[in-house]
Amino acid sequence: MNVLIYGLITGIMFGFLLQKGRVLRYDKQIGALRLMDMTIIKFMLTSIIVAMVGVYILKDMGIVKLQIKATVLGAQVIGGLIFGLGWGLLGYCPGTQMGALGEGRWDAVWGILGMLVGAGIFAEFYPTIKSTVLTWGVLGKITLPQVLGINHWPVIVVFVIGSILLFRWFEKKGL
Amino acid sequence: MKSKDGSSWSPYLAGGLSGLVSIFAVLTADKFLGASTTFVKTAGMIEQLFSPERVSAMDYFIKEVPNIDWQWMFVVGIFIGALLSAVTSKSFQWKAVPDMWADRFGLNVPKRAFVAFIGGAIAMFGARLADG
Numbered sequence: 001m002n003v004l005i006y007g008l009i010t011g012i013m014f015g016f017l018l019q020k021g022r023v024l025r026y027d028k029q030i031g032a033l034r035l036m037d038m039t040i041i042k043f044m045l046t047s048i049i050v051a052m053v054g055v056y057i058l059k060d061m062g063i064v065k066l067q068i069k070a071t072v073l074g075a076q077v078i079g080g081l082i083f084g085l086g087w088g089l090l091g092y093c094p095g096t097q098m099g100a101l102g103e104g105r106w107d108a109v110w111g112i113l114g115m116l117v118g119a120g121i122f123a124e125f126y127p128t129i130k131s132t133v134l135t136w137g138v139l140g141k142i143t144l145p146q147v148l149g150i151n152h153w154p155v156i157v158v159f160v161i162g163s164i165l166l167f168r169w170f171e172k173k174g175l
Numbered sequence: 176m177k178s179k180d181g182s183s184w185s186p187y188l189a190g191g192l193s194g195l196v197s198i199f200a201v202l203t204a205d206k207f208l209g210a211s212t213t214f215v216k217t218a219g220m221i222e223q224l225f226s227p228e229r230v231s232a233m234d235y236f237i238k239e240v241p242n243i244d245w246q247w248m249f250v251v252g253i254f255i256g257a258l259l260s261a262v263t264s265k266s267f268q269w270k271a272v273p274d275m276w277a278d279r280f281g282l283n284v285p286k287r288a289f290v291a292f293i294g295g296a297i298a299m300f301g302a303r304l305a306d307g
Contacts, residue, residue, distance in 0.1 A: 004248045006200075008251065010200045022186070051197035078304060087298050094214060104268045105268075121300060
């Protein structure tokens with residue numbers, strides 16, 4: 001029961017911040033895909049940086065464990081391409097459309113209904129997909145530091161510096 | 176970094192704080208943020224209303240059991256949090272068609288509904304394929 005309450009509290013805080021950052025709107029999401037407005041990239045990368053540093057500190061202290069998803073090239077490349085096509089049509093992603101509805105953009109309802117249908121269709125095809133696409137290019141639970149054979153902190157530092165340079169460029173270009 | 180839209184926060188500030196929310200999720204529930212599994216579980220729960228035997232025999236619903244879990248509550252929370260933020264800052268606005276869409280395709284609601292629905296179905300299929 002406590003776990004459900006923590007889920008709700010986490011969601012409320014996250015939804016509040018998504019709305020304050022103005023990343024829920026169709027115009028912002030499609031603006032990013034059209035390379036006109038980088039607001040959602042700024043939000044996402046900053047969020048990733050803070051979470052990455054925090055989670056790795058906690059991991060090094062032995063407080064938390066990473067939950068690494070397996071890399072399956074076929075699934076992620078094809079799935080990513082299909083997701084991008086749908087995202088470009090809808091202009092919301094699975095989590096943000098709930099927030100978009102929360103700020104009154106009720107065209108998100110069509111996206112929510114579509115996603116329920118899409119999930120149902122995927123479930124129907126799962127046995128076939130499991131024996132085909134999900135077997136293409138299986139690399140297992142790998143991480144970048146592991147592939148490079150180095151400690152995770154150099155990778156984090158390079159990622160943070162790269163992000164800051166990208167932010168500076170966005171601000172200079174007014175994106 | 177203040178925009179013309181008075182009640183918004185810098186995306187760097189809001190994004191940075193949302194990173195702290197991610198850490199909170201890991202510490203309190205051992206969970207990493209995600210949303211798409213919730214649509215699978217909800218689809219399963221709806222299908223159960225019509226044919227529970229069929230759902231319980233399907234591989235994907237055996238893997239992703241249709242129930243209400245941490246992530247399901249997280250997704251509901253996103254709606255509530257965005258609503259709270261929008262209402263308290265007067266940026267809540269009923270809108271059937273987004274501005275950028277209207278500029279290009281007009282204010283026709285069924286047209287937007289059709290494309291959004293198809294887009295949602297395609298996006299979710301892709302997200303599930305990639306296990307994201």
